[in-house]
Amino acid sequence: MPYDTKTVANSILFKAKEDGVSITPLKLQKLMYYLHGWYLAIQNKPLLNENFEVWQYGPVLPSIYHELKHLGRKSIDDYLTTLSPQDLEPVAYVVNEGDEEFYDILDAVWSNYSGYSGLQLSAMTHKDGSPWDRAKKEYEAVLKNSDIREHFTRQMNE
Numbered sequence: 001m002p003y004d005t006k007t008v009a010n011s012i013l014f015k016a017k018e019d020g021v022s023i024t025p026l027k028l029q030k031l032m033y034y035l036h037g038w039y040l041a042i043q044n045k046p047l048l049n050e051n052f053e054v055w056q057y058g059p060v061l062p063s064i065y066h067e068l069k070h071l072g073r074k075s076i077d078d079y080l081t082t083l084s085p086q087d088l089e090p091v092a093y094v095v096n097e098g099d100e101e102f103y104d105i106l107d108a109v110w111s112n113y114s115g116y117s118g119l120q121l122s123a124m125t126h127k128d129g130s131p132w133d134r135a136k137k138e139y140e141a142v143l144k145n146s147d148i149r150e151h152f153t154r155q156m157n158e
Helices: 005-019 025-043 062-071 100-113 118-125 131-137 145-156
Strands: 053-055 058-060
Touching: 005 025, 005 062, 005 100, 025 058, 025 062, 025 100, 025 118, 025 145, 053 131, 058 062, 058 118, 058 131, 131 145
Parallel strands: none
Antiparallel strands: 053 058
């Protein structure tokens, strides 16, 4: 079953805080895209319960955008919260530490992409033939998981 986008975002933010790396909303969006793409290629199932949309600066998860748009280009300092069903208090969930498949892929994505800025990661999503590029040229509003999986599977096999 796919994860809630905030839960995955918090797992990335936790990793960033551990490593002392600053994350802007744009960089978070792109790291989530790469994590989702590699997860699709490796696990053959979607990581997230939300689809990426085709926006000017690449793939975007609307819920994360709206949650963080007030920050603009500033770094994210806090985790994203959800109201706890038990007591309606704000809680910041992360992916369960026991999900080794998730954390193995997160570690690999982090290792390969965390050194790039949000703008650099965005530019990488715009390459000719990328899922974002194809969807934009076809006037699609949403990226298809099948296109994302195919793209990352091809990269994995190169």
